[in-house]
Amino acid sequence: MSVFRPPDDWWYKTPVDFEEKVWIGVALVWCLAMFAAMVGWAVWAKQNPPKESYRTTPKEFARKAVEFIRARQAKDAKGSPLFEKGIPVVDVPQGEDGYLIAKAWAWEPVLRLKKGQPARIRMSSLDFQHGFSLQPANLNLQILPGYEYVATLTPTSAGEFLILCNEFCGKDHHKMVGKIIVTE
Amino acid sequence: MSEAQPPQEGPAPTAPAQAAATATSGEPKQPTALIQMLYDDVFLMLLLGLIVPLVFYTIWGFLELMSVPLSS
Amino acid sequence: MNARVCTVTGLQVENHAANLIKLHAVSAVVFLLLGALAALGIALTRWEAVHLLSPDWYYRLVSFHGVNMLVFWIVFFESAGIVFASTVILNSRQAFAPLAYLAWFLMLAGALMADWVMLFKPFDQATIMFTAYPPLKSHPAFYLGVILFAVGALVNCILFFLNVFNARREGTHTGPVPLFTYAIGAAATIGVYALLHGALAFIPAFLWSMGWIKDIDPAAYRLTFWGFGHPAQQINLCAMVGVWYALSTFTVGALPVNEKVCRTAFVLYVLFINLGSVHHLLVDPGLGAGFKIFNTSYAMYLAVLASMIHALSIPASVEVAQRKRGYTKGLFEWLKQAPWGNPCFAALALSLVIFGFLGGVSGVIIGTAQVNLQAHNTLRIPGHFHTTVVGGTTLAFMGFTYYVIPLIFRKEWWSPKWAKVQPWLFAAGIVVMALAMSALGMLGYSRRHYDMSLEGAPFQSDQFGGVALLFQALVGLGGTAAVASVVMFALNAVATLLLGKAVETVPSFPPVQLPTPEPEGAPEQPRPKFAAPGVFALAIAFLVFFVVMYAANWLSLAKTWEIK
Numbered sequence: 001m002s003v004f005r006p007p008d009d010w011w012y013k014t015p016v017d018f019e020e021k022v023w024i025g026v027a028l029v030w031c032l033a034m035f036a037a038m039v040g041w042a043v044w045a046k047q048n049p050p051k052e053s054y055r056t057t058p059k060e061f062a063r064k065a066v067e068f069i070r071a072r073q074a075k076d077a078k079g080s081p082l083f084e085k086g087i088p089v090v091d092v093p094q095g096e097d098g099y100l101i102a103k104a105w106a107w108e109p110v111l112r113l114k115k116g117q118p119a120r121i122r123m124s125s126l127d128f129q130h131g132f133s134l135q136p137a138n139l140n141l142q143i144l145p146g147y148e149y150v151a152t153l154t155p156t157s158a159g160e161f162l163i164l165c166n167e168f169c170g171k172d173h174h175k176m177v178g179k180i181i182v183t184e
Numbered sequence: 185m186s187e188a189q190p191p192q193e194g195p196a197p198t199a200p201a202q203a204a205a206t207a208t209s210g211e212p213k214q215p216t217a218l219i220q221m222l223y224d225d226v227f228l229m230l231l232l233g234l235i236v237p238l239v240f241y242t243i244w245g246f247l248e249l250m251s252v253p254l255s256s
Numbered sequence: 257m258n259a260r261v262c263t264v265t266g267l268q269v270e271n272h273a274a275n276l277i278k279l280h281a282v283s284a285v286v287f288l289l290l291g292a293l294a295a296l297g298i299a300l301t302r303w304e305a306v307h308l309l310s311p312d313w314y315y316r317l318v319s320f321h322g323v324n325m326l327v328f329w330i331v332f333f334e335s336a337g338i339v340f341a342s343t344v345i346l347n348s349r350q351a352f353a354p355l356a357y358l359a360w361f362l363m364l365a366g367a368l369m370a371d372w373v374m375l376f377k378p379f380d381q382a383t384i385m386f387t388a389y390p391p392l393k394s395h396p397a398f399y400l401g402v403i404l405f406a407v408g409a410l411v412n413c414i415l416f417f418l419n420v421f422n423a424r425r426e427g428t429h430t431g432p433v434p435l436f437t438y439a440i441g442a443a444a445t446i447g448v449y450a451l452l453h454g455a456l457a458f459i460p461a462f463l464w465s466m467g468w469i470k471d472i473d474p475a476a477y478r479l480t481f482w483g484f485g486h487p488a489q490q491i492n493l494c495a496m497v498g499v500w501y502a503l504s505t506f507t508v509g510a511l512p513v514n515e516k517v518c519r520t521a522f523v524l525y526v527l528f529i530n531l532g533s534v535h536h537l538l539v540d541p542g543l544g545a546g547f548k549i550f551n552t553s554y555a556m557y558l559a560v561l562a563s564m565i566h567a568l569s570i571p572a573s574v575e576v577a578q579r580k581r582g583y584t585k586g587l588f589e590w591l592k593q594a595p596w597g598n599p600c601f602a603a604l605a606l607s608l609v610i611f612g613f614l615g616g617v618s619g620v621i622i623g624t625a626q627v628n629l630q631a632h633n634t635l636r637i638p639g640h641f642h643t644t645v646v647g648g649t650t651l652a653f654m655g656f657t658y659y660v661i662p663l664i665f666r667k668e669w670w671s672p673k674w675a676k677v678q679p680w681l682f683a684a685g686i687v688v689m690a691l692a693m694s695a696l697g698m699l700g701y702s703r704r705h706y707d708m709s710l711e712g713a714p715f716q717s718d719q720f721g722g723v724a725l726l727f728q729a730l731v732g733l734g735g736t737a738a739v740a741s742v743v744m745f746a747l748n749a750v751a752t753l754l755l756g757k758a759v760e761t762v763p764s765f766p767p768v769q770l771p772t773p774e775p776e777g778a779p780e781q782p783r784p785k786f787a788a789p790g791v792f793a794l795a796i797a798f799l800v801f802f803v804v805m806y807a808a809n810w811l812s813l814a815k816t817w818e819i820k
Contacts, residue, residue, distance in 0.1 A: 031557030053541035054255035166633035166702035237530035
């Protein structure tokens with residue numbers, strides 16, 4: 001009875017070896033444990049894929065995002081609007097939604113968050129699919145045009161964090177880099 | 185390491201003989217368990233293999249996407 | 257029927273079946289070689305000290321490599337397997353032969369069309385990656401080429417079932433199909449599911465590229481595309497497992513330890529493994545947590561249970577066969593005395609270990625709904641799938657080819673020496689490259705990315721550290737070694753077909769060791785509780801490794817920003 005011949009008549013009645021039974025039992029327990037871990041993590045832990053999404057359009061999202069940037073752009077020491085490499089730096093006040101635009105090939109604005117303070121950020125794309133990749137925190141989300149993805153982020157340390165794009169979006173995909181600043 | 189040798193099994197039975205060998209012999213036919221039917225029948229496997237993931241992944245997935253609310 | 261009798265197995269090899277197997281197998285190796293040459297460029301570009309290609313050519317070849325490997329090479333090879341399993345194994349003929357030839361031709365025409373677009377059309381029309389995510393839009397001939405290929409492949413999958421039906425109708429085969437055919441039947445089932453979803457994704461995309469429909473919803477596309485893309489790789493999994501059973505039969509004369517257990521595992525695959533499509537959507541908008549968690553677990557990991565069943569069954573069957581041959585000393589004499597010089601056995605063992613320890617474990621981990629936050633679109637993803645579809649499936653398929661050419665093409669290998677080295681070189685290259693990719697991904701490296709020094713971007717970072725440069729070099733070197741071994745394989749195969757001596761009665765290489773026949777009508781004698789203690793020990797070691805790796809990833813996730 002090889003794999004190239006039909007099974008013998010009694011194949012269905014052949015008892016399963018002790019060794020196989022033990023392994024299947026152990027493997028099944030492990031499988032159920034992994035499933036329970038995911039469910040438990042979703043209920044009790046602090047890192048989960050965001051669940052809040054909305055339908056939008058690039059035009060509509062851009063309008064709301066630009067409104068947010070204008071209202072919340074930070075000021076430098078002299079009181080003029082703050083930019084980093086030509087990109088507006090914007091504070092996300094507590095309790096208010098922030099916006100992040102993905103477009104070929106930039107992330108706008110540069111968001112400024114506070115360590116330990118949850119910030120709701122609404123993300124969408126104006127053109128192609130993009131990959132939000134926050135480094136070195138290493139959190140990654142898919143950003144689609146026509147969909148608003150709302151992530152509540154709580155930074156665990158202060159400093160400067162980069163947003164890479166990790167979804168291919170054209171010839172300058174590798175130059176699409178943004179920044180999030182976290183203050184103490 | 186073994187060198188090339190003639191097949192260890194005898195020459196395989198020709199098709200009709202093989203069919204006879206696999207057909208159940210004189211013993212009384214026992215009722216086939218339902219699950220054994222799935223193992224014996226690749227067509228049943230095809231049917232279930234299409235329906236189950238179509239329901240849990242494709243249809244459920246479309247229902248999820250269709251229920252995404254409009255942005256305020 | 258017009259057939260010859262195989263001198264090794266005694267099976268009937270019908271003429272059309274043999275022709276079709278040859279057409280598909282040769283096509284497979286051609287596209288494998290094309291994809292491998294592209295891989296050389298990619299590996300030597302991600303090694304940024306070399307940075308061989310320009311950005312445009314890098315992205316263009318990543319597109320080309322993905323489509324040629326994940327679709328053309330592997331589906332052509334599986335089509336050969338589908339013909340083989342539904343004809344030769346069943347002592348039956350290829351039904352509707354003209355349709356089968358047409359299907360092969362459609363696949364070839366479609367592949368050439370898509371390749372032409374990817375290599376020669378302007379960058380923006382040519383380079384949208386294997387995933388082809390709208391709103392990126394390609395030249396219509398790309399979508400059309402893939403659709404033609406898929407139609408041909410779908411016809412082949414359907415012909416599998418028609419062949420089985422026909423064999424029963426003509427009386428050339430009755431009763432349950434052999435385990436190898438059952439495995440390929442599972443593969444063909446998943447193939448039908450995958451290709452139907454491919455149509456759901458690519459036909460609207462084609463119409464959109466022609467301007468006949470206005471918009472494609474990107475989320476709906478992703479849902480249907482991955483209903484094609486991931487199951488397409490699960491076809492590979494089933495076919496690979498079938499090939500593992502076949503290789504263990506031919507190399508050491510193994511018999512399946514328990515048909516019922518093996519078939520149960522295939523049934524679990526067929527029912528649940530396609531749910532894993534959601535792995536690519538775990539951090540997407542628009543889909544709920546329940547949908548993501550249920551599907552990513554393949555229904556409470558029942559399909560993973562299936563893999564773990566095969567992971568024991570196949571090596572156990574090898575150990576039992578070896579112990580029957582007298583290698584009973586200690587836990588591992590059977591393994592030490594296994595025919596390592598037989599490239600088919602080496603491919604079997606290496607692909608089993610690579611797929612199991614590296615591929616399966618990493619896949620479950622990065623497919624965990626929340627851990628995916630740390631893995632999505634990083635270099636860990638290609639790091640993972642190069643251990644499964646390359647170190648696992650492709651290596652197993654190459655191993656199988658070492659038997660297919662003498663048994664079906666009836667040619668003696670031109671260089672047995674090269675054949676013996678090739679699987680080892682391939683395995684070493686792929687493992688080094690894939691582990692380095694995974695390490696880079698864990699540091700935060702993106703996949704499909706030309707320049708991680710971020711030159712020309714508004715911001716740069718030194719967060720990746722000097723160790724990343726070392727890993728980049730390993731990607732380049734490992735990839736180069738793997739490509740070299742593919743070229744060895746392809747050259748050997750071509751030289752064999754063109755210059756190889758005809759097989760006289762039985763091929764002289766690789767050695768074949770068929771199972772000794774069980775006495776007719778005898779139920780098996782009582783077996784010891786642990787018929788394969790060596791494999792059981794290895795399985796426990798594997799489980800411990802799995803648990804540790806899995807837990808480590810949760811710990812890493814817990815340390816980063818909170819997100820919900």
